[in-house]
Amino acid sequence: MLILSRKVGESIQIGDNIKILIADMDKGFVRVGIEAPKNITVHRDEVYKRISIENRAALQHKEEKILDLRDLAKKLREKEKSNPVKSQPHLLYSP
Numbered sequence: 001m002l003i004l005s006r007k008v009g010e011s012i013q014i015g016d017n018i019k020i021l022i023a024d025m026d027k028g029f030v031r032v033g034i035e036a037p038k039n040i041t042v043h044r045d046e047v048y049k050r051i052s053i054e055n056r057a058a059l060q061h062k063e064e065k066i067l068d069l070r071d072l073a074k075k076l077r078e079k080e081k082s083n084p085v086k087s088q089p090h091l092l093y094s095p
Helices: 045-082
Strands: 011-014 018-026 029-035
Touching: none
Parallel strands: none
Antiparallel strands: 011 018, 018 029
């Protein structure tokens, strides 16, 4: 980890397109301004961790639903094998 000292009004450049500005310091808090391209998300750490947890939970829920659908499809295939339905004539609609 790189640790830098900056005064209010000074900045840090990351690559060609990210700039971090020390905007203010007051009573133990530091206000930071961040200039970054729109395709780069910027979050406070506690927000980022909460988003990550929610994304993992959503992914797990999605995977469980996929497994449920696969199980249902397997049961339907087994049912078709044990009780084949005679093919029915297809009705064509003509106006």
